[in-house]
Amino acid sequence: MADTDEQGTIGRRNDGRSTHRGKADVAQALVIRGGRVIDRTGEREADVAISSDGTIAAVGPDLDLAALGLEGATVLDATGCVVAPGLVDIHTHLREPGREEAETVETGSRAAALGGYTAVLAMPNTEPAIDSAAVVRQILDAGETAGLCDVRVSGSITMGREGKALSPMGEMAALGVRVFTDDGSGVQDDRLMRRALEYASGLQGPITLAQHCEVEALSEGGHMHEGEWSSRLGIPGIPPEAEELMVFRDIALARLTGAKVHFQHLSTAGSVELVRQAKAKGLPVTAEATPHHFTLTHAEVASYDPVFKVNPPLRGDADVAAVKAGLADGTIDAIATDHAPHTPEVKEAPFDHAPCGMLGLQTALALAVTELVDPGVLTLAEVLAAMSWRPAEIAGIGDVHGRPVAEGEPAHLVVFDPTEEWTVDPAELASRSRNTPYAGRTVRGKVRHTLLCGEPTVLDGEAQR
Amino acid sequence: MSRPGAGSRRHGDLRNLLAIADLGPDVAAGIDDVMTLTDSFVEVSERQIPKVPALRGRTVVSLFFEDSTRTRLSFETAAKRLSADTMNFSVGTSSVKKGESLRDTVETIEAMGVDAIIVRHSSSGVPRQVAQWADAAVINAGDGWHEHPTQALLDCYTIRQHAGGVAGKRIAIVGDVKHSRVARSDVAAFTALGAEVTLVAPPTLLPPSLDGWPVKVSHDIDSVLATTDVCYLLRMQRERMTEALIPSLREYTSLFGLTSRRADLLPEHALIMHPGPMNRGVEIAAEVADRPGAVIVDQVRNGVAVRMAVLFLLLGSGTEWGAAKAGDGDGNG
Numbered sequence A: 001m002a003d004t005d006e007q008g009t010i011g012r013r014n015d016g017r018s019t020h021r022g023k024a025d026v027a028q029a030l031v032i033r034g035g036r037v038i039d040r041t042g043e044r045e046a047d048v049a050i051s052s053d054g055t056i057a058a059v060g061p062d063l064d065l066a067a068l069g070l071e072g073a074t075v076l077d078a079t080g081c082v083v084a085p086g087l088v089d090i091h092t093h094l095r096e097p098g099r100e101e102a103e104t105v106e107t108g109s110r111a112a113a114l115g116g117y118t119a120v121l122a123m124p125n126t127e128p129a130i131d132s133a134a135v136v137r138q139i140l141d142a143g144e145t146a147g148l149c150d151v152r153v154s155g156s157i158t159m160g161r162e163g164k165a166l167s168p169m170g171e172m173a174a175l176g177v178r179v180f181t182d183d184g185s186g187v188q189d190d191r192l193m194r195r196a197l198e199y200a201s202g203l204q205g206p207i208t209l210a211q212h213c214e215v216e217a218l219s220e221g222g223h224m225h226e227g228e229w230s231s232r233l234g235i236p237g238i239p240p241e242a243e244e245l246m247v248f249r250d251i252a253l254a255r256l257t258g259a260k261v262h263f264q265h266l267s268t269a270g271s272v273e274l275v276r277q278a279k280a281k282g283l284p285v286t287a288e289a290t291p292h293h294f295t296l297t298h299a300e301v302a303s304y305d306p307v308f309k310v311n312p313p314l315r316g317d318a319d320v321a322a323v324k325a326g327l328a329d330g331t332i333d334a335i336a337t338d339h340a341p342h343t344p345e346v347k348e349a350p351f352d353h354a355p356c357g358m359l360g361l362q363t364a365l366a367l368a369v370t371e372l373v374d375p376g377v378l379t380l381a382e383v384l385a386a387m388s389w390r391p392a393e394i395a396g397i398g399d400v401h402g403r404p405v406a407e408g409e410p411a412h413l414v415v416f417d418p419t420e421e422w423t424v425d426p427a428e429l430a431s432r433s434r435n436t437p438y439a440g441r442t443v444r445g446k447v448r449h450t451l452l453c454g455e456p457t458v459l460d461g462e463a464q465r
Numbered sequence B: 001m002s003r004p005g006a007g008s009r010r011h012g013d014l015r016n017l018l019a020i021a022d023l024g025p026d027v028a029a030g031i032d033d034v035m036t037l038t039d040s041f042v043e044v045s046e047r048q049i050p051k052v053p054a055l056r057g058r059t060v061v062s063l064f065f066e067d068s069t070r071t072r073l074s075f076e077t078a079a080k081r082l083s084a085d086t087m088n089f090s091v092g093t094s095s096v097k098k099g100e101s102l103r104d105t106v107e108t109i110e111a112m113g114v115d116a117i118i119v120r121h122s123s124s125g126v127p128r129q130v131a132q133w134a135d136a137a138v139i140n141a142g143d144g145w146h147e148h149p150t151q152a153l154l155d156c157y158t159i160r161q162h163a164g165g166v167a168g169k170r171i172a173i174v175g176d177v178k179h180s181r182v183a184r185s186d187v188a189a190f191t192a193l194g195a196e197v198t199l200v201a202p203p204t205l206l207p208p209s210l211d212g213w214p215v216k217v218s219h220d221i222d223s224v225l226a227t228t229d230v231c232y233l234l235r236m237q238r239e240r241m242t243e244a245l246i247p248s249l250r251e252y253t254s255l256f257g258l259t260s261r262r263a264d265l266l267p268e269h270a271l272i273m274h275p276g277p278m279n280r281g282v283e284i285a286a287e288v289a290d291r292p293g294a295v296i297v298d299q300v301r302n303g304v305a306v307r308m309a310v311l312f313l314l315l316g317s318g319t320e321w322g323a324a325k326a327g328d329g330d331g332n333g
Helices: A105-114 A133-144 A169-173 A190-200 A226-234 A238-257 A269-280 A291-296 A296-305 A317-328 A364-373 A380-394 B027-045 B069-081 B103-109 B125-134 B150-164 B183-193 B249-258 B296-315 B320-324
Strands: A028-037 A042-050 A055-061 A076-079 A082-085 A087-092 A117-122 A150-153 A179-181 A206-210 A258-263 A285-289 A412-421 A442-452 A457-460 B059-064 B086-089 B116-121 B137-141 B170-174 B196-200 B216-218 B230-233 B271-273
Touching: A028 A380, A028 A412, A042 B230, A055 A169, A076 B137, A082 B125, A087 A105, A087 A238, A087 A364, A087 A380, A087 A457, A105 A133, A105 A442, A105 A457, A117 A442, A133 A150, A133 A169, A150 B137, A169 A190, A190 A206, A226 A296, A238 A258, A238 A269, A238 A285, A258 B137, A269 A285, A285 A317, A285 A380, A291 A364, A317 A364, A317 A380, A364 A380, A364 A412, A364 A442, A457 B296, B027 B069, B027 B183, B059 B069, B059 B103, B069 B086, B069 B116, B069 B137, B086 B116, B103 B125, B103 B230, B116 B125, B125 B137, B137 B150, B137 B170, B137 B296, B150 B230, B150 B271, B150 B296, B170 B183, B271 B296
Parallel strands: A028 A076, A028 A082, A087 A117, A117 A150, A179 A206, A206 A258, A258 A285, B059 B086, B059 B116, B116 B137, B170 B196, B170 B230, B196 B216, B230 B271
Antiparallel strands: A028 A042, A042 A055, A082 A412, A412 A442, A442 A457
């Protein structure tokens, strides 16, 4: 059941503060007609009626609105479309505070809504880092003001993400923070990471520590995957082992402490295999992979275009195949965007001077359809599991997001046409930045409507705010 | 070994020279064209007034983000001998240090109306990026660890001059291949022309992957020298020690340096080459650099004529002198 407070407000945060999207704000009832509903319970052809309080009133074929008392409800056409729980991105860089020229909570939320997301987890590598209750509150408030997406916040594991001292995780957990990470870099110090896991396991939760796995002693100075292409192009490389060693260490620490560890953006065949073995032993680990790590390889860097510079780097064909296999057998639980906006000014630099990162929110679903569903790697239902309810569970928001499409549940929904082709045009993206590596690429799968608490944030592909 | 550059055109219509592969789908034919043209510019260089009006009215700017007096002088001399106007944009005196982006710098230079930009940068790939933003012809004068195509062309020319050709020659490239743009361009050019190339270095100074490189590898220079026609030594940089790539320069010299004893293992006809600047006593013994087979000074001399040929190939079509072909100039500029 949905998380409902005394006022009947849906989407109440874990900190108890309710969102502004309460009963009074929702203008009207809606009905989504003619779509195919896919959620964790299965698939069926059904209409979805949403009452004016933002909850789902009924789900079924050819709903009789009069019988539901919803005459006059706005009809959203979903012919040929899938109706599913809104997508949940557990790896989003919103750049606020500190890098508002690249993205803001508002512009990132808009990109998320257009990509079919109803919740994102903001990463803490901001300036200042999200390492205090004050910064957590600032981002939560900005998310509510934007009103385009349920913006959740992850806190840093260490103060300033410097890897030296623990951040006040308890203080942040009290505000509803359920994921901590130093994303952008991994916690290098073995002992500090052990302590972080032990400490976090005692907090109000459940708490997950998410790791950007990279042993800096091996990756330092590198700018792309170390291999055939780095050797030809004369660009210093980052060996896969830089990632795998930390995956190995954190699996060991999960075993030692019993605490939950989530592996961010797995990029190598070796990492996928390590996580597979850890899961087989029943250890409390989860993992995510990004669309770019199942779509692109290091051969793209031959253009020397820094739009292809990302961390972890684009790897080889065997790694791409392993990431897909990991998604197919459930070793990798979630598809996360690692949406990382950078302005053209900083990306139009020499490759080794440019920052790492690519946009992802508006292309993730289409890439999953194009690269995973169409070739038969995953079913559409499996893609949605990896993009909605499983990441919602990892982020600790499974009580509100990724819910079944059923009566009484909050209407956080995405309606998309899995067959519609479109071509990625950087100028059309809602992000403040333009660093998509998919410019000019034709993909399949287009978001038609996104509903947050029953309120359309996107209608017919257009953002409503 | 490299992909054709952004400016790659069909053979005979060279737009940029970013990498050896830009010389056309048939790289060997492209190199031969440069060699033939170089012959006529060597002749020009030997005249009393070594100057032709081939590129009169054209403007060539050298955009050097990395210090390199030798290469810059070589290009500027080549441009001046072709009567081009030359400009020098060096980072120390520019707005780059004030935070101007690479793209802004390139667009500013373009706005002044230049015909060719000669780019040197410590980052691999910058000439390719510049070529994307510029209409002018772009010549790579060395980018990071990537390529230094005019160096490879002058190396080919020097081998051709002293040994009759590159095809079939057994060439050992000795030293820090991993960090060497010269080595990458040389491997591309030498192998395209049909030479047999062996890279000789400790594993730490080789690229992490040699997939697709048509070369042999040896970690033992002594076993290679007797069957070597050209021994090409790369500059050994001091900072490689601090990166734990070699224990010490002394050990490097004792294992890989071309000492007198080792030079004696070479066949009598063998050439000894070096892209400069040399560390005498490290990769090459002082007395070896002065042997008859050492053609290091010829490399530098040929550099000017080769760069004249490259500039002429990129900018010469349509000019009067170009129509009349090399060699018929009045030599007056």
